[in-house]
Amino acid sequence: MRLLTLEEGTFAVKFARAVIESYLKGEDLVIEDYPEVFNEKRGCFCSLHTYPDRELRGCIGFPEPILPLIEALKEAAISAATRDPRFPPVTLDEMDGIVVEVSILTKPELIEVNHPKEYLEKIVIGRDGLIIEYGPYRGLLLPQVPVEYGWDVEEFLAHLCLKAGLPPDAWLLDGVKIYRFQAQIFEEVEPRGRVVEKKLIP
Known part of the structure; x- marks a missing residue:
């Protein structure tokens, strides 16, 4: 799966913002001319942060490549x-003080281990996003989250468990499945400003 160019990433972020603002105005944004890569099925997340303090204001997406990217991105943005459920709906006026971030995901892959402690060696902070599955429980954290909070791998796993509604050490249990994925992250430097690709690993 090829990476997006900065031009394509810029389109993704601007498209996500336009979709949100159109929706909040009661309009449906339809774009017929867009880069061909957006017809490919890919997972994606849209994250909204307040500016300039960068507090999370909303984040939802599709971990699996089940929809063409253009459709997944539209749904994720709205x-x-x-x-x-963690936040009240964003208002149109708020969008002047929000920066939009889009993460384009690789397909999640199961991390194979003989013992759970091996996760500590196989997971790389800044490269891997994680999904945990245990019975009916499921949680996901994007790769930028542990970087932003300064977590090590064990802390990352603990917070992943908490996100799924599990005890923080549940990653050590038999029957737990942990998947990893990578993400290409594009974000506005300021509301409606230029778009940059966010590098998590120097």
């Missing part, structure tokens, strides 16, 4: 702004 959901991040209006359907994240």
Whole structure:
């Protein structure tokens, strides 16, 4: 799966913002001319942060490549702004003080281990996002999250468990499945400003 160019990433972020603002105005944004890569099925997340303090304001997406990227991004953007259960819906006026971030994901792959402690060696902070599955429980954290909070791998796993509604040491249990994925991250440097690719590993 090829990486997006900065031009394509810029389109993704600007498209996500336009979708949100159109939706908040009660309009449906339809774009027929867009880069061909957006027809490929890919996972993606849209994250909204307040500016300039960068507090999370909404984050929702599709971990699996089940929809063409253009459709997944549209749905993720609207959901991040209006359907994240942790926050009240974003208002149109708020969008002047919000920066939009888009993460384009690789397909999640199961991390094979003989013993759970091996996760500590196989997971790389800044490279890997994680998904945990245990019975009906499921949680996901994007690769930028542990970097932003300064977590090591064990802390990353603990918070992943908490996100799934599990005890922080549940990653040590038999029957737990942990998947990793990578993400290409594009974000506005300021509301409606230029878009940059966010590098997590120097």
